[in-house]
Amino acid sequence: MRWGVIVFPGSCDEQDVFDSLKRDLGQKVKFLWHKDQLTGHFDCLVLPGGFSYGDYLRCGAVARFSPIMKGVIDFARQGGLVLGICNGFQILCESGLLPGALVRNSGLQFVCQQVSLRVEETDTPFTCEAKKGQLLKLPIKHGEGCYYADPATLERLRKNRQILLRYVDAKGRASPAANPNGSVDNAAGVCNETRNVFGLMPHPEDACNQLVGGEDGVKIFSSIAAACAEREPRHA
Amino acid sequence: MRNEKTLPLAQPPVTDAIIASHGLTAEEYQKIVQMLGREPNYTELGVFSVMWSEHCSYKSSRHYLKRLPTEGQVVLQGPGENAGVVDIGDGLAVAFKMESHNHPSFIEPYQGAATGVGGILRDVFTMGARPIASLNSLRFGSIDHPRTRYLLSGVVAGIGGYGNCIGVPTVGGEVYFDECYNANILVNAFTLGIVKKKRIFTGVAKGVGNPVIYVGSKTGRDGIHGATMASESFSEEKAQRRPTVQVGDPFTEKLLLEACLELMETDCIVGIQDMGAAGLTSSSSEMAGRGGTGVELDLSRVPLREPGMTPYEILLSESQERMLLVAKKGTEDEVKRIFDKWDLDAVVIGRVTDDRQFRALFNGTEVASIPISALTKEAPVYQRSVERPKSQDQLQQFDLSNFGEPADLGATLKLLLGSPNIASKEWVFRQYDYLVRSNTVVSPGADAAVIRVKGTEKGLALTVDGNSRYCYLDPYVGGALAVAEAARNLACVGARPVGLTDCLNFGSPENPEVMWQFSQVIEGIRDACIALKIPVVSGNVSFYNETDGVPIYPTPTVGMVGLLAKVSRVVTPWFKSAGDVVVLLGRTREELGGSEYLKVVHGLVKGTPPWIDLRLEQAVQNCCVKAIEQGILRSAHDISDGGLAVALAECCIGGPEKPLGVRVEMREMIRGDALLFSESQSRIVVSVAEENLAQLREVAAEQRVPMRAIGTVGSGRFAIQPLLQLPVEELRATWGAGLTGRLK
Numbered sequence: 001m002r003w004g005v006i007v008f009p010g011s012c013d014e015q016d017v018f019d020s021l022k023r024d025l026g027q028k029v030k031f032l033w034h035k036d037q038l039t040g041h042f043d044c045l046v047l048p049g050g051f052s053y054g055d056y057l058r059c060g061a062v063a064r065f066s067p068i069m070k071g072v073i074d075f076a077r078q079g080g081l082v083l084g085i086c087n088g089f090q091i092l093c094e095s096g097l098l099p100g101a102l103v104r105n106s107g108l109q110f111v112c113q114q115v116s117l118r119v120e121e122t123d124t125p126f127t128c129e130a131k132k133g134q135l136l137k138l139p140i141k142h143g144e145g146c147y148y149a150d151p152a153t154l155e156r157l158r159k160n161r162q163i164l165l166r167y168v169d170a171k172g173r174a175s176p177a178a179n180p181n182g183s184v185d186n187a188a189g190v191c192n193e194t195r196n197v198f199g200l201m202p203h204p205e206d207a208c209n210q211l212v213g214g215e216d217g218v219k220i221f222s223s224i225a226a227a228c229a230e231r232e233p234r235h236a
Numbered sequence: 237m238r239n240e241k242t243l244p245l246a247q248p249p250v251t252d253a254i255i256a257s258h259g260l261t262a263e264e265y266q267k268i269v270q271m272l273g274r275e276p277n278y279t280e281l282g283v284f285s286v287m288w289s290e291h292c293s294y295k296s297s298r299h300y301l302k303r304l305p306t307e308g309q310v311v312l313q314g315p316g317e318n319a320g321v322v323d324i325g326d327g328l329a330v331a332f333k334m335e336s337h338n339h340p341s342f343i344e345p346y347q348g349a350a351t352g353v354g355g356i357l358r359d360v361f362t363m364g365a366r367p368i369a370s371l372n373s374l375r376f377g378s379i380d381h382p383r384t385r386y387l388l389s390g391v392v393a394g395i396g397g398y399g400n401c402i403g404v405p406t407v408g409g410e411v412y413f414d415e416c417y418n419a420n421i422l423v424n425a426f427t428l429g430i431v432k433k434k435r436i437f438t439g440v441a442k443g444v445g446n447p448v449i450y451v452g453s454k455t456g457r458d459g460i461h462g463a464t465m466a467s468e469s470f471s472e473e474k475a476q477r478r479p480t481v482q483v484g485d486p487f488t489e490k491l492l493l494e495a496c497l498e499l500m501e502t503d504c505i506v507g508i509q510d511m512g513a514a515g516l517t518s519s520s521s522e523m524a525g526r527g528g529t530g531v532e533l534d535l536s537r538v539p540l541r542e543p544g545m546t547p548y549e550i551l552l553s554e555s556q557e558r559m560l561l562v563a564k565k566g567t568e569d570e571v572k573r574i575f576d577k578w579d580l581d582a583v584v585i586g587r588v589t590d591d592r593q594f595r596a597l598f599n600g601t602e603v604a605s606i607p608i609s610a611l612t613k614e615a616p617v618y619q620r621s622v623e624r625p626k627s628q629d630q631l632q633q634f635d636l637s638n639f640g641e642p643a644d645l646g647a648t649l650k651l652l653l654g655s656p657n658i659a660s661k662e663w664v665f666r667q668y669d670y671l672v673r674s675n676t677v678v679s680p681g682a683d684a685a686v687i688r689v690k691g692t693e694k695g696l697a698l699t700v701d702g703n704s705r706y707c708y709l710d711p712y713v714g715g716a717l718a719v720a721e722a723a724r725n726l727a728c729v730g731a732r733p734v735g736l737t738d739c740l741n742f743g744s745p746e747n748p749e750v751m752w753q754f755s756q757v758i759e760g761i762r763d764a765c766i767a768l769k770i771p772v773v774s775g776n777v778s779f780y781n782e783t784d785g786v787p788i789y790p791t792p793t794v795g796m797v798g799l800l801a802k803v804s805r806v807v808t809p810w811f812k813s814a815g816d817v818v819v820l821l822g823r824t825r826e827e828l829g830g831s832e833y834l835k836v837v838h839g840l841v842k843g844t845p846p847w848i849d850l851r852l853e854q855a856v857q858n859c860c861v862k863a864i865e866q867g868i869l870r871s872a873h874d875i876s877d878g879g880l881a882v883a884l885a886e887c888c889i890g891g892p893e894k895p896l897g898v899r900v901e902m903r904e905m906i907r908g909d910a911l912l913f914s915e916s917q918s919r920i921v922v923s924v925a926e927e928n929l930a931q932l933r934e935v936a937a938e939q940r941v942p943m944r945a946i947g948t949v950g951s952g953r954f955a956i957q958p959l960l961q962l963p964v965e966e967l968r969a970t971w972g973a974g975l976t977g978r979l980k
Contacts, residue, residue: 009490010490012401012490016672016674023690049672050403054401056487110666110667112666143400
């Protein structure tokens with residue numbers, strides 16, 4: 001399969017995603033510059049973490065207007081897989097591909113730490129290799145990762161089982177104490193209704209090697225790879 | 237915006253008052269007149285004042301800095317460039333440096349610290365190196381001082397705000413509190429970058445006729461005379477100087493970083509330098525100085541943030557996120573193309589000349605013409621007077637027998653673990669992204685941070701260290717201990733040192749007692765570096781760290797880089813499993829002078845710092861590294877502030893996993909408090925699986941290191957027989973809340 005990693009001005013984690021996919025998982029990856037139009041065949045597009053445009057306005061609010069985003073939106077509407085990590089998640093929310101918004105952490109500070117996550121749903125291309133209820137240890141590192149959705153939206157998310165990952169404690173309970181940023185319903189990652197666009201605040205790319213941060217992040221990427229193995233490559 | 241068709245403002249006359257306000261002495265002014273063969277105009281006076289400031293010229297320290305050993309087999313670039321460079325094999329090198337941003341951080345903590353990070357990052361990537369790790373050494377006043385919390389919060393947020401945004405992990409550092417920093421905090425920032433050995437760039441202007449190109453942010457009125465401010469003592473009035481602090485823009489720096497690194501892949505660049513202190517003036521004149529050339533700048537071409545800026549302001553602005561480069565003639569379009577891609581300015585503002593003059597034009601009129609040498613190598617150098625303080629003897633007098641032992645040593649240990657200098661710094665570290673770039677093998681909180689070198693089996697260990705209380709009591713020994721302890725930190729993760737950078741923070745050089753401290757610290761660093769074979773490859777001096785005549789403790793901070801041949805062998809400080817044998821390498825003496833114990837428990841800063849035998853130090857470090865390389869150590873932790881008891885507690889509670897207990901037995905015939913809290917040097921506490929104990933004994937014997945198995949790792953209890961016994965969870969709670977609890 002072919003991965004495209006989009007580079008915005010201010011992206012920081014694009015190299016980490018690239019290296020994890022290429023070195024740790026042996027995947028085919030290409031960087032895509034935000035000023036270009038989306039051309040070529042891709043199975044999954046990744047919007048990496050970082051501080052696009054410095055996040056000087058609302059996080060992701062400027063990046064959604066980058067020229068490449070038109071192609072990304074079309075790609076998603078045609079059913080292509082899109083993964084947004086951290087700032088990428090924020091951009092996906094800003095561009096309307098995902099519901100809800102990410103606001104300032106409830107503790108008001110940037111937070112870098114390991115978190116435990118519970119896999120809530122496995123009938124998606126992003127989690128199909130995991131077991132329902134499985135715990136993953138991934139790092140978070142963000143100042144504005146508090147997921148918010150209004151009550152009606154949240155109700156819809158629950159009904160459609162769009163919350164794929166929740167922050168939990170070591171025993172797997174989604175308690176307030178396990179919530180590192182005040183996200184509604186302990187939501188750490190959500191997908192769209194058609195389950196082909198997924199955004200999460202934790203960083204799977206920082207947990208793809210035993211030496212640096214463990215290997216739980218592989219689950220997300222290998223799920224995508226497995227799902228794509230059953231699909232035809234898509235034209236952007 | 238260009239200054240189109242506006243005439244330069246009439247230059248104010250150069251009066252005695254104006255000379256004095258530029259921080260130049262009457263003698264210095266006379267020297268300027270002599271060098272020029274005439275009186276300088278106002279703009280030239282400004283140029284001289286920044287280039288001859290302590291901050292830029294090192295006029296008081298240069299004489300002593302020559303004493304430091306700067307050479308070694310692996311040194312590719314020693315001091316004098318933007319950063320030092322050391323060969324790490326596999327065709328790769330690392331560039332690193334540490335720099336202070338003390339005064340700006342006290343005035344405006346968030347921006348002061350942020351721009352400190354920005355400046356050191358530019359120093360590293362201007363060498364062609366991609367920054368892959370930052371650390372910092374922070375010193376604040378007493379935790380109870382009303383301003384400390386504001387300063388700490390601002391500085392930490394500023395470091396995180398800048399470093400996180402630019403995508404360089406902040407992997408470690410140190411945070412200290414002491415009353416001596418109440419009115420003069422220290423913010424020392426360290427960055428390391430990685431570069432292909434064949435693609436190292438330097439700040440040199442060569443090739444007559446080559447274009448001088450300005451890249452990055454536009455020039456504004458911020459930071460004018462920042463270098464001069466950094467070269468003066470503080471007072472209440474000067475603390476109001478907020479406009480001299482620059483404002484950081486990490487997003488632009490990120491673009492600048494990527495654009496510069498992309499340009500460095502081409503063949504366009506002759507030389508490149510960051511516009512840091514003294515901005516355009518220092519970068520252009522220093523590059524010409526190194527190249528043996530001259531430089532002509534047309535200031536009306538400089539991209540400006542606001543209209544009406546004078547030549548004086550343009551030359552002296554310290555606006556951030558700007559670089560100056562000399563390109564090969566004919567490559568201007570290629571340079572412009574790359575900077576256009578990143579939406580940054582790239583403007584030819586001048587050319588390299590052969591007349592060895594620094595010349596600045598403004599709308600066709602020459603506004604400054606100064607020999608380059610007058611601004612660089614012929615700037616004044618002073619051999620300031622030196623005098624040992626009369627109070628030094630009295631300071632060192634200390635008789636432990638006048639003090640009784642605390643009745644409850646367990647409570648004393650808890651007091652120390654909860655004291656802000658020893659307590660967990662998680663509140664600080666969690667505000668930094670220490671993971672970006674996916675190289676972080678050992679996160680903040682260990683003796684040294686460790687990052688992998690992608691594409692190799694190697695790892696780099698990084699630490700910053702220094703104990704100013706030791707330096708205050710005996711600056712020579714304190715200087716040596718700073719080096720020894722930094723190297724020991726590296727040994728504890730299994731790395732051998734390859735180079736050192738330092739930030740030397742002192743009071744006013746015009747005070748002979750401060751200069752005595754300075755000269756002694758340098759000698760201490762020198763002797764330790766020679767004994768441990770560690771070259772000094774870069775560094776920075778920050779004088780005038782005093783307020784209303786009271787200097788801070790002499791505070792050298794040492795940043796050290798070590799190499800692990802196999803990063804997979806790395807060891808962390810924390811005990812791994814119950815049943816492992818706990819071993820003490822080195823020997824404990826009754827050395828409580830200058831200790832954390834004396835300060836926290838008795839409120840005293842007295843005595844002499846611990847003694848050091850550099851040969852034993854080297855042996856202990858060798859022993860630890862060899863044992864790690866042989867794969868027999870489960871953990872290793874340096875014994876420093878708070879002594880053996882604190883080190884053992886940290887081994888139990890400091891790690892990311894569930895705490896473990898320990899049971900050790902001590903037989904030394906010294907007082908209980910000294911046994912627990914003495915800060916005797918050259919000691920490392922390690923743990924090994926029982927079957928490897930014999931092999932460790934062999935390694936220790938071979939290195940002639942005293943070692944003793946003192947106990948075993950257990951589960952719930954922390955016991956040092958016969959002195960104390962406590963539940964380990966209680967220690968964890970005290971240590972965990974020591975800093976956080978006081979910031980609420």
